[in-house]
């Protein structure tokens with residue numbers, strides 16, 4: 001079995017690779033070619049955490065996987081990571097466990113790549129201004145994905161913690177210097193969102209983190225954080241203005257995400273207002289952006305297939321380049 005830590009993965013796998021993997025994952029998923037049961041969630045109420053188990057199988061890939069990801073939001077105040085994860089990659093032909101991959105990094109890559117796919121497929125081609133709300137564990141790969149699919153002049157970053165925003169902006173200007181996009185701190189969400197062509201929200205918030213009235217025509221919004229019914233980052237007022245609403249997985253979002261469930265429950269939108277899954281656009285079954293003025297919203301809660309296809313692609317590259325360490 002091959003053990004692949006973050007350092008190993010960085011050696012063989014880029015954000016562009018992740019975006020291509022997640023495109024494949026969304027396409028296979030929306031074509032119904034995957035076994036992707038809803039994740040099993042066991043609340044660890046005493047500790048304010050959630051234990052999550054995500055099994056998945058895609059026959060035509062020859063692989064299956066299980067991700068274990070434990071989300072403990074209160075850890076941030078103890079200066080500890082808010083999630084711990086591993087991905088187990090399985091040879092579906094023999095059942096052999098082939099690899100254990102750093103699940104935290106695979107999650108960051110494939111979650112960032114979901115926004116990357118969203119902007120690549122649905123964003124205006126001439127997008128110049130990006131906005132990012134949230135600077136926690138997922139934020140770096142979100143930003144990397146955003147700048148890797150569009151040639152942006154500036155990305156404005158906002159977080160309720162000014163200290164984290166300042167540190168994040170400094171670090172990202174160094175790490176993503178090759179993209180020549182200026183990354184700047186915004187004192188408020190309004191300042192970040194003004195004139196933005198692309199917007200990512202990636203927080204565990206239970207209240208909307210931006211004001212829809214500040215969003216301009218033509219914006220593409222990727223909402224990443226709200227994976228439970230009581231969570232909500234998206235200002236629901238954006239939904240009636242949006243010409244298209246895409247999801248990563250209709251069944252998962254309608255089970256889990258307050259961003260969509262809350263507006264549905266109070267009648268701001270109806271289920272038929274949901275355009276479809278992003279995989280439908282990749283399959284050519286639905287139209288993506290048809291004009292520069294359209295407001296398009298994408299909601300992602302994350303599906304096991306993203307982990308499977310990303311882990312498979314990393315593993316195959318690691319084998320080809322003999323990266324990682326052997327166990328057993």
Ligand SMILES: NC(=O)c1ccc[n+]([C@@H]2O[C@H](COP(=O)([O-])OP(=O)(O)OC[C@H]3O[C@@H](n4cnc5c(N)ncnc54)[C@H](O)[C@@H]3O)[C@@H](O)[C@H]2O)c1
Pocket residue numbers: 071073076082083107111133134135136137138139158159160161164202203204205208209224225226227300301302303
């Ligand atoms: N869609 C997916 O596939 C997927 C995958 C992994 C994580 N997530 C979710 O994404 C969210 C963010 O994950 P993370 O690991 O970066 O979390 P984190 O806890 O590490 O960081 C969250 C950041 O959001 C900031 N924040 C909170 N409320 C805010 C607000 N109202 N305005 C601005 N900033 C605010 C916090 O200060 C913090 O810096 C979580 O809810 C997580 O469960 C989604």
